[in-house]
Amino acid sequence: EDQVTQSPEALRLQEGESSSLNCSYTVSGLRGLFWYRQDPGKGPEFLFTLYSAGEEKEKERLKATLTKKESFLHITAPKPEDSATYLCAVQDNAGNNRKLIWGLGTSLAVNP
Amino acid sequence: SAVISQKPSRDICQRGTSLTIQCQVDSQVTMMFWYRQQPGQSLTLIATANQGSEATYESGFVIDKFPISRPNLTFSTLTVSNMSPEDSSIYLCSVTNQETQYFGPGTRLLVL
Numbered sequence: 001e002d003q004v005t006q007s008p009e010a011l012r013l014q015e016g017e018s019s020s021l022n023c024s025y026t027v028s029g030l031r032g033l034f035w036y037r038q039d040p041g042k043g044p045e046f047l048f049t050l051y052s053a054g055e056e057k058e059k060e061r062l063k064a065t066l067t068k069k070e071s072f073l074h075i076t077a078p079k080p081e082d083s084a085t086y087l088c089a090v091q092d093n094a095g096n097n098r099k100l101i102w103g104l105g106t107s108l109a110v111n112p
Numbered sequence: 113s114a115v116i117s118q119k120p121s122r123d124i125c126q127r128g129t130s131l132t133i134q135c136q137v138d139s140q141v142t143m144m145f146w147y148r149q150q151p152g153q154s155l156t157l158i159a160t161a162n163q164g165s166e167a168t169y170e171s172g173f174v175i176d177k178f179p180i181s182r183p184n185l186t187f188s189t190l191t192v193s194n195m196s197p198e199d200s201s202i203y204l205c206s207v208t209n210q211e212t213q214y215f216g217p218g219t220r221l222l223v224l
Contacts, residue, residue: 032211041220042217043116043206044155044204044215046113046214087154087155098143099157099170102156105154
């Protein structure tokens with residue numbers, strides 16, 4: 001059964017303190033792994049899609065990487081505005097099912 | 113990407129009543145999705161709304177409780193029927209554009 005586990009559940013950083021969020025997944029065949037950011041009271045905002053092991057993508061202070069079992073979202077020198085919940089989801093490549101399997105998210109707080 | 117709007121943004125309803133949530137997209141899309149996000153839980157797919165055919169519901173969700181309309185390629189509605197406090201949640205509309213799912217701002221529902 002497809003499954004996504006994110007860790008840690010919550011993370012508190014000081015401004016400028018770099019860290020990484022983890023997304024471990026189990027899927028029969030990976031079509032894509034997706035990272036989203038969600039602010040309180042808002043819908044998820046798309047960040048990255050990764051398709052194959054070894055792939056990396058960057059956007060400002062964020063870099064996402066992918067292996068065959070997990071993905072990391074690296075946050076370099078975070079700022080308070082990076083505080084949000086970060087969600088990971090995977091899509092199986094079996095058949096025509098485009099359903100996303102979601103993790104519970106990591107709640108990140110960056111203190112000034 | 114896609115720009116998605118939802119109405120209402122939030123509502124407080126009495127048990128036993130029904131609420132219809134509207135989702136409008138700024139471009140024509142083939143697939144629209146409705147999700148529920150309950151506190152402390154991951155996003156849960158309710159159904160996929162396809163234009164010109166009946167919605168496809170996920171396990172645990174039925175049409176009588178969550179009827180969906182999809183009259184055209186830019187609009188859909190989700191009705192939460194005969195509500196109970198357990199239906200209190202955030203309801204999210206989502207569309208797929210070039211293999212990526214984009215989300216609306218959500219509708220925050222509280223059932224008393």
